[in-house]
Amino acid sequence: MTILKIGREIATENLVKGQRVYKERLTKRRGKEYRMWNPKRSKVGAALQKGMKIPFSETWLTLYLGVASGTTASHISDIIKRGMIYGVDPAPRVLREFLILSETRENLIPIFGNANYPESYRHIVPEVDFIIQDVAQPNQSQIFLKNAKLYLKKGGLAFVAVKSRSIDVTLNPNKVFSQFKREIETEFEIISERKLEPYEKDHLALLLRKK
């Protein structure tokens, strides 16, 4: 398996020998090189660290909304090997970093786009097996539903990081979380959920399946 537990930490088998993406530590186990996955820098990493199980497959096509410079995407890239990650972000500076990373990894595609307009990347993104969303925007649930409708296959999975402070600072985070769940529950089944403390404050990670 490409995800390895090393003591209390997790790591992924490095797809590009010797490459460090965000100054993470590299380590050798049984002749293979692994990149330590820092849960403070990655919400997927934090959720896995807190016991969430995601049944990754090596061929998954993944749509990643809010890919930023690709810290998390780099680990997903290690895991899904022969699949593809479509990384969307509207911020030029961070997407430029992801672009540079994409040139070194054949399963990454940088898309300079805005997840509010899912049709704008229809020329390149096919039906996908998995969506990751980490956009920290007030209309997160809307963005998610629109993209899932257009791109996620029936029965496909989604990992969503809900940041309560981006949705409404004044509300109690738990209220924001349950509101988010209500908004997606007609179309999605919640498979697992984790609060991301102590790695992230006021964040909930959800693993969803499209009904």
Add this chain to the structure above:
Amino acid sequence: MVSLAKTPFGFFAIAMQDQIVDIKKLPNDPKEVAKILIGNDFEEWRKGLKKKGMDIKDTIFDPLKAALLLGISRKEFLTFSRLVEIEISKLQIKKFIGKDYLVLQSVGGLDDLNKSINIVVNRIREWYGMHFPELKIEDHEKFLKKIIKGVDRVESMGIDLSKEDLQAITRLAEMILEMYKTKTKIEVYLDKLMDEVSPNVKALTGANLGARLIEKAGSLRSLALLPASTIQVLGAEKALFKHLQKGTPSPKHGVIFQNQIITRAPVSKRGKLARTFATKIALSAKADFFSPGEKRPELVKLWEKRVKEVLK
């Protein structure tokens, strides 16, 4: 009914889920394809089909399924689309990076305009003053409009000027009015530019002051990296220099004192307000630089709340 597909391999019109009824193939070179995909070739092609009377669905067909219909393998599709989209991203990122430099130049351009306007208006006032020294209108623009329109000069101590003499002055006045218009247009442009470059700072400070801060700092990046204490005195470099050289009191007044709330506050509260304001500006600039696109309305709310507390 036909569905259309826009893919890196070509544009397809597909009937009954799997019959290709029309196709426009694209070249094999990712760079060329990138240019075509971000241009409006697809729209043109679609219009052409409509003209031919085709009944076209609104939704766009899955690009991989379309490619498979053409006999292209999944692997080929993924490999080629990746190369194409890398080119597209390069083209688009190039267009966006460094927009804060446009803010810098706009602010500089406005400064130059203001200086030029002032120099020439002072000249006009002196010149026209020979003719009609009693005309006292402080507002430059109103003054210029008035002399262009012409005034009844009864009982003036000024000398008489011929039509030709006056025309030389009013020509200059007309040019300055034109410069005022240009200034307004650049301000409107800067306002829009700030929405793109630094929306959170703009929400807090307004476009002009926000742009001025970026200009003083040298770039959005440097503003984002400055501590609040420095932001507070940005624009007071002369006073700061004197303070360091001669031990005069340290300056408390940077350009952020242009903010109306601070200007209107009682003198005893200004320092406190300026400190808070600078802190919020620092946070907003960080948000704009490090997570562009992320809106942080709570920063404005926190500032407003603090203002109420301080002014209570």
